[in-house]
Amino acid sequence: MAIIGLLTKRTNEQRQQILVKFKLMYGKDLIKELKSELTGNFEDFIVSLMDKKTLYDAKCLRRAMKGAGTDERALIEIMCTRTNKEIHEIIAAYKVEFGRNLEKDVVSETSGHFKRLLVSMCQGAREENTTPDMAKATREAQELYSAGEKKLGTDESKFNHILATRSYPQLLATFSEYTKISQRDILNSIEREMSGDLKSGFRTVVMCVRSRPAYFAERLYQSMKGAGTDDETLVRVIVSRSEVDLVEIKQEFLKMYHKTLYKMIEGDTSGDYRKGLMTVVGSDV
Template identity: 60%
Template sequence: MSYPGYPPSDGYPAFPGYPPTGQESVYPPAGQYTYPAVPGGYPPAGGGSYPAAPPSAGFPGAGYPAPGGYPGAPQAGGMPPYPGGAGFGVPPAGPGFGGYPQPPAQNYAGGGPAQIPGFPGGQAPSPMPGPPAAMVQGTQGTIRAAADFDAGRDAEILRKAMKGFGTDEQAIIDVVANRSNDQRQKIKAAFKTMYGKDLIKDLKSELSGNVEELILALFMPSTYYDAWSLRHAMKGAGTQESVLIEILCTRTNQEIREIVNCYKSEFGRDIEQDIRADTSGHFERLLISMCQGNRDENQTVDYQKAQEDAQRLYQAGEGRLGTDESCFNMVLASRSFPQLKATVEAYSRIANRDLLSSIDREFSGNVERGLKTIVQCALNRPAFFAERLYHSMKGAGTDDSTLIRIVVTRSEIDLVQIKQMFTQMYQKTLATMIASDTSGDYRRLLLAIVGQ
């Protein structure tokens, strides 16, 4: 796999401040893994993310975290866990999973209901069919391919914007923020054909700082950008573990395999060897599991299997002295995300606490954050990315590389839903926070990407 303009010898040079010292991708959005409509239960297929929790769940508005993030967890060292380490709106004791709907007791797919302790009425529904393939493939991006696209015309606009004294940054923003990644690759090729020059080098000579990093990220093929981000997270002294978690724990099987192949072809390195050299223990094993790209992607939910997995996880953690880490790794690394959501709901009834809370009690450090990321994405992926965006801008200073990476990588996938969740969780819009935390052309380009 080779990407024109990205030499394997050095690729893109490290951007200023990337990754930020001491701080710290693509499954379809959670709304596309919704279950069939059930009276009083799951949202209808094709809807947004999971239903908002009532105010009584412990949070204002829709029941998601109030400004300030998820209380009860340390704020340093990467992603803070969910409320009290317990997840979205989940009380620390008692059955149920807060604002999330309970698995219905009726049988969905025919056949007699299984008598299983832990389900309401002792009955578990038979495996439930997943959503239609068309719904799974749908996107909720803020950037879509331009209808009247002309690569040559756009290349000419960019050339004029950079020619002569000064740079017309607004003309550049108008082009790059309104073209899909595939269209940007065609603009790059047309530019070289028309002018015999490399567009990336010209842009680098005209731009600087965060706006340079953002525009160059937009012009990287998406797979290359993920591979590049992983390489720079492990390159040099120190490791940016949160970048590894964010990418490897949230991408589809196909995307992970493409990233692994790109990493090898563009940087001449084996990503598993780099992970082993930079991480250790259970965190290393979790990341190696993620690199295989072998997660079950069958969208059918088997509630009996969910009950069995929930019991297995309980016996591996809360139900014993010590922790069987390999059991958590096996279940969370291999089950489909809809299946994991059902497992989380079954676990809350068995353990009288939710799975995120148990992971908080049984694990620590990077492996804890990695396991939580998988569970959080199974419950509500847009909410996970909304939280990451919020903490990239919260407080003094801005984690610009995380802000850029998430806005760019989700812009054609689920940034619409991420924006909606951001507003519900923090009582302010993503655009408002970006506007107050950034400035100049960098601000204008970010706001154009998020659809403001």
């Protein structure tokens, strides 16, 4: 299909221009045309590519919370990995597109400490200092140790406060100090001390502090390993990270799993859907 080459080889900005030109030339809405011509995963993928990044994130969040049940993994994958600027833009896009308040929806769809973590993320108020304060890193590493490994039970709110508000360079320093104090890696402690969605959320923050591309490489691998494919996750990660850090994700993927992302997609998908994904991902690492 000519459309694969046309849309998958363009940047998001160029696709926005194509939308406008199509309407100008044919008096039709290209997205509606695509939806009437395409089906299944391929339709989802191509239509998703047509959205501006932050609007796409907003739509994914709405889909994760709409109707019966909540897709907590999608909430974590978006809310716990985006920058302050991206969070603010997503909240604005969510309001414009759905006439709803993202934080209120999160509050009504989640509960407990997991809800608190996501509400913290909704603030888009993570500190952005690039030089870590080493005295603070040592102090807060001790606080994390005292809130978890050192005591019976866990003070989740202490973990939340530090993991949700400190800058990435500051957290890297804190994690390093934490290992010295506790003789454990912070991820190992989170695995031992936390459970469920809260554990997944904290784990995601830690992984992104260390390497966002490695986190997304893991998400992609998990979406394709074993029998069946989690197409929703596969599409969401490829679409949301293309033109952001997909090049680095491909490099991490090869390092972590000793195969290219391109090859894994080739073996796990089929038809036009496969062609489209492979065009966006590209065979070079």
